[in-house]
Amino acid sequence: FPFADLRGAVTAMRAAAGARPLRFMAVGARPGADALVRLREAGVDLALWEPFDDVRLRFQLNRALASPEEESVRRHQRAPTDWRARVLGGGREKEALVYSLSPGGAFLATPRPSMRGARICVQLPLPAGNLSLDGQVLYTNVPGNLQRSDLPVGMGVVFQDPPAEAEREIGLWF
Numbered sequence: 001f002p003f004a005d006l007r008g009a010v011t012a013m014r015a016a017a018g019a020r021p022l023r024f025m026a027v028g029a030r031p032g033a034d035a036l037v038r039l040r041e042a043g044v045d046l047a048l049w050e051p052f053d054d055v056r057l058r059f060q061l062n063r064a065l066a067s068p069e070e071e072s073v074r075r076h077q078r079a080p081t082d083w084r085a086r087v088l089g090g091g092r093e094k095e096a097l098v099y100s101l102s103p104g105g106a107f108l109a110t111p112r113p114s115m116r117g118a119r120i121c122v123q124l125p126l127p128a129g130n131l132s133l134d135g136q137v138l139y140t141n142v143p144g145n146l147q148r149s150d151l152p153v154g155m156g157v158v159f160q161d162p163p164a165e166a167e168r169e170i171g172l173w174f
Contacts, residue, residue: 006042014043023064056080059100062150078102089120096154098124103167105135105158113140113155122157126169134160 003009014022025046026039039047048060059080083098085108096108106122114120118137123130135157141148159166 006038006044010043025060025064053082055082055097055099058150058152065150083125085125086123087114087120088123089114089118097152099152099154101170103159103162103170105138105156107151107154107156109152109154111153113137113142113153116140119160120157122159124170128169131166131169133162133166136160 010024013024023046024042024044025048026044027048028050030047030049031039046060046064048056059078078100079102081098081101083101085096085098085106087094087096087108087110094110094112096110099107099109101124106124108122114137116137116139120135120137121132122135123132138156138158140155141151141153143153147153162170
């Protein structure tokens with residue numbers, strides 16, 4: 001670690017930031033158990049272990065920059081994935097990258113997102129087998145003047161009444 005007193009250094013930097021929340025992320029090779037404990041105790045709340053891809057980098061940077069209000073509206077913890085899902089809706093089928101996933105929903109990266117409010121079926125390729133969940137599109141991120149540059153083009157989906165066993169199975173992969 002670059003500081004003899006990591007916890008003191010993190011505390012001092014947070015104090016110097018004033019009212020603006022400051023989050024810390026460890027990046028590099030995954031350390032051993034003792035170092036992980038030291039990072040948590042010091043207040044380092046995010047990690048990005050090598051090797052990582054652009055999806056995981058973007059996901060963790062978005063978490064680091066999110067306001068406490070943005071983080072508090074989520075009912076479930078999210079995780080980045082590199083899974084390919086099938087999306088069925090409106091008589092059409094398309095493939096999407098599961099950018100992030102939680103037991104309650106997903107963000108699906110696709111150049112052709114469904115419209116806000118659309119009802120869809122998402123087929124997730126979980127390691128234990130495919131899982132089909134009904135969902136509704138909450139928002140879309142499409143090219144144009146309102147596009148959020150921190151997200152890929154795609155759609156945020158909430159799962160509609162997922163069975164408890166499906167929520168548990170998704171939760172196993174976090």
